[in-house]
Amino acid sequence: MKKPDSLRAAMMAMIPELAHRPDNLEMWVEHGRIAATGERSNGWRWHYTLRVLIKDFPGDINMIILPLIPWLRQYQPELLRNPDRNKTGLKYQIDQLNHSSCDMLLDIECDEIVIVRTALVDGVVRAEIVPHDTPNNPTDPSHMVMAERWELWLRDEKLAEWPSRPWGWPDV
Numbered sequence: 001m002k003k004p005d006s007l008r009a010a011m012m013a014m015i016p017e018l019a020h021r022p023d024n025l026e027m028w029v030e031h032g033r034i035a036a037t038g039e040r041s042n043g044w045r046w047h048y049t050l051r052v053l054i055k056d057f058p059g060d061i062n063m064i065i066l067p068l069i070p071w072l073r074q075y076q077p078e079l080l081r082n083p084d085r086n087k088t089g090l091k092y093q094i095d096q097l098n099h100s101s102c103d104m105l106l107d108i109e110c111d112e113i114v115i116v117r118t119a120l121v122d123g124v125v126r127a128e129i130v131p132h133d134t135p136n137n138p139t140d141p142s143h144m145v146m147a148e149r150w151e152l153w154l155r156d157e158k159l160a161e162w163p164s165r166p167w168g169w170p171d172v
Contacts, residue, residue, distance in 0.1 A: 001029065002129050003110050004050055007071055011052075014067035017059050026053040042116040043127075052106040056097065064104055076110055085109070 004027045011025060012018055018025050032048035054064055072079050072090070079089035089109040096102045113130040152160045
């Protein structure tokens with residue numbers, strides 16, 4: 001899973017209070033499940049709740065959300081675009097410690113697609129997470145690239161044909 005590390009980096013970069021006290025940012029995964037289709041591909045999808053705890057935060061809590069929205073736009077866009085996911089995909093709790101600081105707990109519903117490929121050259125099997133920001137990310141229908149069928153002709157004779165799948169599509 002790569003999303004927890006990317007969110008940590010975004011928050012550290014944009015929230016000076018956390019950059020100065022990195023131990024006040026804790027993250028862990030809960031309620032995880034793995035979904036696989038059972039098709040010929042060995043790929044799967046991680047589904048989990050990313051819990052983010054910001055402890056003893058002395059600043060404006062809006063500053064915690066500020067880096068979160070662009071991160072969601074890039075890594076979990078369906079939480080912003082899908083009305084059903086928008087209602088339940090991002091939750092929070094605040095514990096007001098005193099007049100100047102609080103603890104804030106965020107629950108973010110995340111998923112990551114893993115594509116399994118076998119290299120043609122050396123036969124090594126690799127499991128790769130499909131980045132959400134790729135142009136033909138299978139989770140974003142507005143960026144879907146269609147598979148193509150290629151043919152090689154010499155004059156009037158078809159010499160070969162083969163399917164061409166965009167990057168990130170499962171091997172079949």
